[in-house]
Amino acid sequence: MATISLLETIKLAGVNLTSSTVYLPTTLLLVSLYALYQWLLPKPLPGIPFDPQAAKSLWGDVPDLMRDPEGLNIWAGKQLEKLRAPLCQALMGPLSKPLILLADFGEARDILVGRTDFDRSSYISDRFPLLGGFHLLMKTGNAWRTSRLWLQDLMTPHFLNNVAGPAIYSELVQLLELWESKTRLAAGRPFSVGADLKYVTIDVMLAFMFGGDFEDSAHSRQIQYLAQLDNSKLGFGEHNEVIFPRVPLHPFIEGVCEVAEVITGIYTTPWSPKYISWWMRYMSRYKRLFVAKDRFIRICIHNAVRRLRKDEVKTGMDHMVMREERAALKMGRQPTFGSQMMIDEVYGELIAGEHTTSAALVWTFKFLTDYPEVQAKLRDELHAVHTRATEEKRFPSISEIIDARVPYLEAVVEETLRLRAAFLIPRDAVRDTELLGHRIPKGTVVILVCQGPDFSSPSFPVDNVEHHLKPRATTQVPGIGTKDLRDFDPERWLVGKDTGEVAFDGASHPQLAFGLGPRACWGRKLALLEMRIAVSMLLWKFDFLEVPQSLGGHAGTYDISYRANQDFVRLRVR
Numbered sequence: 001m002a003t004i005s006l007l008e009t010i011k012l013a014g015v016n017l018t019s020s021t022v023y024l025p026t027t028l029l030l031v032s033l034y035a036l037y038q039w040l041l042p043k044p045l046p047g048i049p050f051d052p053q054a055a056k057s058l059w060g061d062v063p064d065l066m067r068d069p070e071g072l073n074i075w076a077g078k079q080l081e082k083l084r085a086p087l088c089q090a091l092m093g094p095l096s097k098p099l100i101l102l103a104d105f106g107e108a109r110d111i112l113v114g115r116t117d118f119d120r121s122s123y124i125s126d127r128f129p130l131l132g133g134f135h136l137l138m139k140t141g142n143a144w145r146t147s148r149l150w151l152q153d154l155m156t157p158h159f160l161n162n163v164a165g166p167a168i169y170s171e172l173v174q175l176l177e178l179w180e181s182k183t184r185l186a187a188g189r190p191f192s193v194g195a196d197l198k199y200v201t202i203d204v205m206l207a208f209m210f211g212g213d214f215e216d217s218a219h220s221r222q223i224q225y226l227a228q229l230d231n232s233k234l235g236f237g238e239h240n241e242v243i244f245p246r247v248p249l250h251p252f253i254e255g256v257c258e259v260a261e262v263i264t265g266i267y268t269t270p271w272s273p274k275y276i277s278w279w280m281r282y283m284s285r286y287k288r289l290f291v292a293k294d295r296f297i298r299i300c301i302h303n304a305v306r307r308l309r310k311d312e313v314k315t316g317m318d319h320m321v322m323r324e325e326r327a328a329l330k331m332g333r334q335p336t337f338g339s340q341m342m343i344d345e346v347y348g349e350l351i352a353g354e355h356t357t358s359a360a361l362v363w364t365f366k367f368l369t370d371y372p373e374v375q376a377k378l379r380d381e382l383h384a385v386h387t388r389a390t391e392e393k394r395f396p397s398i399s400e401i402i403d404a405r406v407p408y409l410e411a412v413v414e415e416t417l418r419l420r421a422a423f424l425i426p427r428d429a430v431r432d433t434e435l436l437g438h439r440i441p442k443g444t445v446v447i448l449v450c451q452g453p454d455f456s457s458p459s460f461p462v463d464n465v466e467h468h469l470k471p472r473a474t475t476q477v478p479g480i481g482t483k484d485l486r487d488f489d490p491e492r493w494l495v496g497k498d499t500g501e502v503a504f505d506g507a508s509h510p511q512l513a514f515g516l517g518p519r520a521c522w523g524r525k526l527a528l529l530e531m532r533i534a535v536s537m538l539l540w541k542f543d544f545l546e547v548p549q550s551l552g553g554h555a556g557t558y559d560i561s562y563r564a565n566q567d568f569v570r571l572r573v574r
Contacts, residue, residue, distance in 0.1 A: 044091060044098055048098075049083045076103075086436065087438060088101050102449060111446070112516040112520070118446065122428060133341035135522070154208075169397075189236075193568070193569050202354045260355055304321040353526070360531060378412055381406055412535065414490075425450065495508065544569055
């Protein structure tokens with residue numbers, strides 16, 4: 001780690017060491033400053049590749065990271081490609097430990113599935129403290145197990161098919177009505193859909209979590225407003241895109257959206273997220289917002305307890321309350337309905353689902369717009385599978401969509417998630433360990449990079465071949481290392497069967513959009529179901545037409561998820 005030497009520093013300052021002792025204080029000051037400078041410089045871990053220029057700067061890689069408009073997710077992939085290594089370190093400034101960046105799917109999968117020397121990272125909990133006792137932030141322990149126990153019923157086939165699925169379908173019907181009105185008013189011009197997809201995701205979460213306790217959906221308000229809107233109230237952007245007036249929403253929904261944006265800002269801040277979150281907790285506006293949030297969710301929990309006493313368990317909240325009562329009975333304690341931890345769990349699910357699923361849907365419709373041949377093929381596949389709905393000129397019902405097997409639809413969704421994965425996956429080393437033959441000290445944060453080598457670009461060789469080829473907890477994935485990984489190609493997920501049919505194979509290529517193992521994303525099945533229903537219904541109703549280049553493109557920004565900078569569509573009703 002070469003820097004200017006002590007002697008050079010003194011010479012540059014014009015100090016003559018052989019002169020009178022009058023120069024001694026200056027010399028001692030310079031020596032002290034030099035020692036302080038050396039002490040503050042980032043300290044790379046031995047043997048792991050890093051950017052040599054970053055090691056010469058007090059701020060390490062931070063300035064380079066801050067200059068990247070797409071954020072940490074994409075920057076990390078670029079860094080690995082620049083160093084041409086599957087494992088490298090990012091130097092995060094004075095007195096900060098390096099971040100380890102890993103883009104090796106086999107090693108990442110072993111960390112997530114079979115190794116106990118890594119756990120949920122403080123990198124996440126430091127950035128989400130506003131969510132309190134949400135299970136996503138917890139280390140693996142009893143509190144985390146309690147939260148997951150509450151959620152146990154919510155991803156079962158019965159709940160997904162009979163509660164979540166119909167809720168998704170009902171909210172999508174409203175979105176179809178809203179977009180039909182917007183398409184009519186836009187008259188062939190593009191308009192933004194990011195907010196609409198965010199609101200539909202929130203409406204879905206509220207519907208399946210609270211049921212009839214919350215019926216003031218975001219889209220019902222927008223539909224009512226657009227019904228009486230004329231063209232004179234429309235706005236237009238510099239590229240002729242239509243700008244629809246914003247409709248005020250229910251205060252609880254407004255609060256969810258605002259908190260999500262605040263968390264996004266905290267997540268991407270160059271300053272200490274822990275201290276910023278602490279400061280925001282004491283701002284009067286957010287104190288009032290969180291008090292109102294707690295009060296509303298406690299009312300919903302109280303209503304769920306009343307339904308439980310009548311054996312009327314239907315909503316997600318009902319199931320959480322039922323699970324808490326059973327756990328309390330088993331442990332010989334009183335149930336803690338309405339605890340802050342339960343409130344935080346419910347609210348955390350709303351925030352997490354709103355941000356990630358809506359971002360994935362935006363990317364899906366951008367790909368379908370940019371690849372009209374994929375859009376046409378997928379629509380043909382949907383019509384071929386839903387023959388009765390096609391003949392009767394109606395939408396497929398929710399049961400028809402849930403029961404249908406459309407391999408090409410699953411492939412389109414999976415390919416979108418592969419190329420636009422929502423998360424980096426941070427893990428903390430809970431003891432001294434190794435990755436690809438390199439020593440990783442206890443307490444080091446390891447970032448599993450879901451974009452870059454092995455995922456969206458070819459692999460890099462591993463120096464420690466003996467370590468890399470040792471028996472693993474998992475088998476190799478066939479698609480690793482192929483040269484076309486940056487291309488959007490849903491066909492890569494399809495395989496031929498002996499019967500001549502085509503099947504979807506979700507294990508054929510590397511993909512970690514939802515993580516793996518016991519700490520994988522709890523809502524994976526719900527998100528995939530929502531995406532399947534949304535794509536099926538919206539593609540059935542609309543043609544997604546080409547948008548101007550100025551409103552298209554695939555530039556994105558990484559915060560809680562990886563979000564497209566441009567979320568415009570141009571629709572034609574079929």
